[in-house]
Amino acid sequence: xxxxxxxxxxxxxxxxxxxxxxxxxxxxxxxxxxxxxxxxxxxxxxxxxxxxxxxxxxxxxxxxxxxxxxxxxxxxxxxxxxxxxxxxxxxxxxxxxxxxxxxxxxxxxxxxxxxxxxxxxxxxxxxxxxxxxxxxxxxxxxxxxxxxxxxxxxxxxxxxxxxxxxxxxxxxxxxxxxxxxxxxxxxxxxxxxxxxxxxxxxxxxxxxxxxxxxxxxxxxxxxxxxxxxxxxxxxxxxxxxxxxxxxxxxxxxxxxxxxxxxxxxxxxxxxxxxxxxxxxxxxxxxxxxxxxxxxxxxxxxxxxxxxxxxxxxxxxxxxxxxxxxxxxxxxxxxxxxxxxxxxxxxxxxxxxxxxxxxxxxxxxxxxxxxxxxxxxxxxxxxxxxxxxxxxxxxxxxxxxxxxxxxxxxxxxxxxxxxxxxxxxxxxxxxxxxxxxxxxxxxxxxxxxxxxxxxxxxxxxxxxxxxxxxxxxxxxxxxxxxxxxxxxxxxxxxxxxxxxxxxxxxxxxxxxxxxxxxxxxxxxxxxxxxxxxxxxxxxxxxxxxxxxxxxxxxxxxxxxxxxxxxxxxxxxxxxxxxxxxxxxxxxxxxxxxxxxxxxxxxxxxxxxxxxxxxxxxxxxxxxxxxxxxxxxxxxxxxxxxxxxxxxxxxxxxxxxxxxxxxxxxxxxxxxxxxxxxxxxxxxxxxxxxxxxxxxxxxxxxxxxx
Numbered sequence: 001x002x003x004x005x006x007x008x009x010x011x012x013x014x015x016x017x018x019x020x021x022x023x024x025x026x027x028x029x030x031x032x033x034x035x036x037x038x039x040x041x042x043x044x045x046x047x048x049x050x051x052x053x054x055x056x057x058x059x060x061x062x063x064x065x066x067x068x069x070x071x072x073x074x075x076x077x078x079x080x081x082x083x084x085x086x087x088x089x090x091x092x093x094x095x096x097x098x099x100x101x102x103x104x105x106x107x108x109x110x111x112x113x114x115x116x117x118x119x120x121x122x123x124x125x126x127x128x129x130x131x132x133x134x135x136x137x138x139x140x141x142x143x144x145x146x147x148x149x150x151x152x153x154x155x156x157x158x159x160x161x162x163x164x165x166x167x168x169x170x171x172x173x174x175x176x177x178x179x180x181x182x183x184x185x186x187x188x189x190x191x192x193x194x195x196x197x198x199x200x201x202x203x204x205x206x207x208x209x210x211x212x213x214x215x216x217x218x219x220x221x222x223x224x225x226x227x228x229x230x231x232x233x234x235x236x237x238x239x240x241x242x243x244x245x246x247x248x249x250x251x252x253x254x255x256x257x258x259x260x261x262x263x264x265x266x267x268x269x270x271x272x273x274x275x276x277x278x279x280x281x282x283x284x285x286x287x288x289x290x291x292x293x294x295x296x297x298x299x300x301x302x303x304x305x306x307x308x309x310x311x312x313x314x315x316x317x318x319x320x321x322x323x324x325x326x327x328x329x330x331x332x333x334x335x336x337x338x339x340x341x342x343x344x345x346x347x348x349x350x351x352x353x354x355x356x357x358x359x360x361x362x363x364x365x366x367x368x369x370x371x372x373x374x375x376x377x378x379x380x381x382x383x384x385x386x387x388x389x390x391x392x393x394x395x396x397x398x399x400x401x402x403x404x405x406x407x408x409x410x411x412x413x414x415x416x417x418x419x420x421x422x423x424x425x426x427x428x429x430x431x432x433x434x435x436x437x438x439x440x441x442x443x444x445x446x447x448x449x450x451x452x453x454x455x456x457x458x459x460x461x462x463x464x465x466x467x468x469x470x471x472x473x474x475x476x477x478x479x480x481x482x483x484x485x486x487x488x489x490x491x492x493x494x495x496x497x498x499x500x501x502x503x504x505x506x507x508x509x510x511x512x513x514x515x516x517x518x519x520x521x522x523x524x525x526x527x528x529x530x531x532x533x534x535x536x537x538x539x540x541x542x543x544x545x546x547x548x549x550x551x552x553x554x555x556x557x558x559x560x561x562x563x564x565x566x567x568x569x570x571x572x573x574x575x576x577x578x579x580x581x582x583x584x585x586x587x588x589x590x591x592x593x594x595x596x597x598x599x600x601x602x603x604x605x606x607x608x609x610x611x612x613x614x615x616x617x618x619x620x621x622x623x624x625x626x627x628x629x630x631x632x633x634x635x636x637x638x639x640x641x642x643x644x645x646x647x648x649x650x651x652x653x654x655x656x657x658x659x660x661x662x663x664x665x666x667x668x669x670x671x672x673x674x675x676x677x678x679x680x681x682x683x684x685x686x687x688x689x690x691x692x693x694x695x696x697x698x699x700x701x702x703x704x
Contacts, residue, residue, distance in 0.1 A: 096145030112479030
């Protein structure tokens with residue numbers, strides 16, 4: 001039986017909403033194996049909800065849009081809809097921030113969340129995406145709502161060389177929108193060595209809405225050069241031992257030279273017009289994201305015990321557009337460097353025909369240095385240097401191949417050194433500036449014991465029940481709290497961590513040979529959460545208050561014949577808070593975190609063996625949870641009314657022969673003019689923008 005630690009502090013089970021769409025021949029969903037954590041695991045052993053987006057599904061979505069935030073919004077229930085921009089603001093998971101990883105290497109910057117962590121790799125380098133939903137401390141700081149782990153491609157051939165070459169064009173029915181992308185994958189095995197090399201480049205054209213009007217240049221993905229490289233080399237020392245080293249590099253830079261014409265919220269969209277790069281001295285985007293990883297595996301360290309060690313390093317920088325919200329204006333950036341080690345041991349306690357038990361234990365070590373500065377060198381946040389040491393232990397028991405129990409603990413020990421700094425003088429709504437003040441830094445220490453327990457009972461193929469309790473521990477958005485300080489010392493600021501308790505119940509099964517389903521409910525609580533709210537002068541600040549988020553999600557997948565499949569998912573959530581800390585949960589968490597209910601639906605068919613055609617639908621329901629200010633008639637940030645919208649995407653591919661394939665995808669098939677949810681809930685004139693209009697992608701692929 002394939003076993004695994006799904007987490008040292010989070011227990012998972014698998015929603016295969018995306019995975020079952022990978023092939024029209026899918027039958028044995030129970031054989032899906034999770035690899036997002038520290039060992040492999042059979043789906044029947046996992047007691048909570050996880051979505052797996054497989055390689056074929058990624059490739060299928062890639063024919064429509066290469067933006068990974070778009071791929072995720074169409075494949076992951078309970079994940080917010082994307083913004084259509086370089087920022088993934090508002091794309092929360094179950095109403096909370098998500099920790100993004102590449103092969104287990106943290107990409108998020110929770111000390112100063114810059115909302116650029118989802119777009120840190122090209123989809124062509126990804127083998128699968130594993131989404132662990134609900135609070136988790138499996139990889140440490142930042143996973144209040146869950147984890148999204150991009151698992152990169154690896155060699156799966158005995159040939160010395162094999163590969164896939166792709167080249168494609170994108171365009172809209174308007175001038176200047178033509179874009180190009182190309183990717184090359186090479187894999188092979190030579191004696192005990194195996195390798196994977198992946199290169200990708202994309203140049204996007206101008207982006208226009210359904211009326212052919214340029215979309216706002218703020219956080220725009222237009223006229224952007226995206227580069228991605230992956231090199232992975234493995235060596236099998238013997239049948240039990242393996243070492244592997246990898247490098248992943250990503251870069252995106254925009255040279256969009258378009259002016260901004262601000263619209264009117266709810267009436268006229270903000271658009272791009274004329275020339276106007278102006279005061280920007282650095283291209284917007286993520287100029288560097290370097291990831292280096294070295295791993296060692298020993299399946300038989302000593303009797304019944306295996307060992308896995310991962311060492312990693314990440315060097316990340318992202319740059320934003322020009323802003324005049326602070327004195328003398330400028331462009332800000334977020335710079336982060338992470339170094340870490342993960343040590344995992346797995347000892348088999350017993351293994352009989354009807355039951356088995358194991359204990360998994362080890363430690364995670366992480367150093368995260370993050371700062372937000374202006375490109376001219378001024379500090380917006382101080383340097384923050386975090387060290388996190390977290391030992392863990394987890395026990396797992398399987399009985400009669402039907403009943404699984406998991407439970408464990410993780411001890412979080414976090415220390416953050418904060419440098420002295422001066423706050424930036426910022427612009428208030430009345431046109432005056434706040435005064436810059438010096439703030440004395442210091443040392444912040446946090447520690448806590450977090451736990452988890454989960455149970456899964458596979459009664460019959462048509463009904464499998466699971467339930468779990470898991471916790472997350474994070475110090476998310478410390479930088480934003482510090483940069484808006486009105487105190488001369490950090491000791492007087494509210495910097496307590498966020499501890500999230502996640503409760504989940506669900507059922508999954510196969511009602512027949514052609515129908516799979518899953519239904520999940522969840523509640524997550526935190527005694528001191530963190531949300532963006534608007535101050536009286538309309539500036540953003542962090543509100544710390546008790547919170548409860550709850551919701552449901554489910555999916556159905558039908559395969560009535562070998563040549564057609566269809567299905568969909570539904571997700572709904574609500575969030576409430578006690579702003580006065582008096583136990584009165586009458587206030588609602590705003591729409592920047594609580595996404596509108598979402599329906600995903602799809603149909604895919606193979607009318608002939610060489611032709612595949614499909615249609616995806618995303619329907620976002622309306623959100624009307626707040627009232628505008630009675631005097632001004634304006635909504636506060638995050639509280640704007642969000643109307644419903646529906647978008648269809650078309651995708652197709654044709655196998656010319658065993659080596660050649662062509663594909664055609666059409667995004668926003670009916671050229672609908674609409675605004676993404678973020679345009680409405682921000683309730684700002686400058687953020688009220690239209691979504692991308694109809695856009696086609698044509699690709700040619702050669703396999704060898």
